Amino acid sequence: MSITVVDTYSAMRRILMAPPADRAHLLRSMLEANKGMYRYHPGEIDLVAAHLQTSGFPLDRDEERCLDALDTLAAAGAWTRMRRALDDALAVLLEATPGLQAPDITVLLVLGDPGDDHFMGPCKGLTGFGGISGHIAITFWPYPENLERLKATAAHELHHNLRWAPGGVVWDPTTVTVGDHIVGEGLADAFARQLYGDDLGPARIGVPHLHDDEVFGKVLTGLDVTGMQNFTAWVHGDPSAERFGLTPVGLPMGAGYAAGNRLVDTYLAATGQTAAQALHADSAEIIATTLRRG
Template identity: 75%
Template sequence: MITVLDTYPDIRRILRAPLAERTELLRAMLEPVTDMYRYFPGEVDLVAMHQMASGFPLDRDEQRCLDALETLAQADAWSRIQRALEDALTAQLAATPDIQVPDITVLFVLGDPGDAHFMGPCLGMTANGSMPGFIVITLWPFAENVERLEATAVHELNHNLRYSPGGVVWNPMTVTVGEHVVSEGLADAFARQLYGDELGYARIGVPALRDDAVFAKVLTGLDITGMQNFTAWVHGDASAERYGATPVGLPTGAGYAAGNRLVDAYLAATGRTAAQALHADSAEIIATALRK
């Protein structure tokens, strides 16, 4: 079962509440996704994680956020995400009927308009679907983001199903940049399978999509292990600097762009669809894509 939490009334209530009450109201709203952090060492502060992920602020920009929240409500955002995920799961099960599908809880929250990195390089959207059973989408309602709500949700569903029990194992210590890059390409390919190229590409990867120099640079990092090293290679230098990682000379979304190129070459060579390739081995995808 897929449950998209109805965060609209909660966010509105938080933004209208006295400042002293907002933190605990936010904590209560986030409680349903506590288990998303079950593998983290120690107790996780849900409010701190919300802030780290560029979630809406608690102490400023109230009216701007309330107006943005109404834009999402008028766009029927929550229902659109629910329908898109259900339709995508149907399409995925048609291609891979034997996969294990967890119950999935989806947290959709408004982003922080005062976060320059979120609003700039990230184009007003961050998301995480890699923890089986949970999807979190943080979004500012730029028109392009609202238009791509369904594709964004489906992209994250692909991650969730790839790493669910019976699928690909993500070991934080041994996983490679190549796996992360391929996973972004597969997730985009699945979104494009359902919604076409105009909507299906993650926006941050589009500028570098046909940049051969960026592609070649990403290829040099595919064998790097340890997810603490991934930010620059996948999301780019701006995100690396934001989170205290070492830049490597790549633009925002470089890994997404490279992942799309690798996956498209693999799908073309094998005749498979993105849905059929859900659990394909990343090393096989890379080898097939680069085979001359």
């Protein structure tokens, strides 16, 4: 298998410096590399609309701010660091899971929208999507804390990609539960922590609630919820649910990530496994192990 980190730096710089009328076409060309990420989307996907709806950099404002952010990413060696992190993480997963069949993966690091208050605030300038086999997309604003966690973020998304790849854990939209999603986030965070430590490994949105028993208890009440439209509130929290017009459930931002970390850590401690070895661990067994231990 191979991992391709697309040179989105050059493409985004070209887009942001182009006449406004040409930007959508150039952006669409850049995003084509990850079009397969939307293969389960009903009907034809408008890549530019999807980019804008998911906090991607704007095409009609904030050009200088975005160009400055691109320069910050380039100065930090972001694309090289991501490529090395993904190669290192893959080697660890392959060693831990003999016979692992990994797909070719295309990775897009895309600048976020500095004018999007939800992205820059509650999301802390970072969203990632690695759940569709063969594709990883990371929307990023170069806050210092995000730059420090860049390699851990890449490892987190790679764990998702290989957990739900063909031959791995099946994500069936008709039966998948909040618990399945939360366990996946917990395992991906545990893998990032395995490689980069407890300071850099956890997703930032979950950190404030890692030790909050009330939040953990509330999340446990939703583990059997099905219907992927319900997952945002339980996994990401009310701020994201409200942003997308979904029903909040009374949870803070990142609650599901925090709960997932606790569920997974209990399981790993009980079994003596690493997060890499638990790549394909059954979410029901992980949850049951934690609940048995109280």
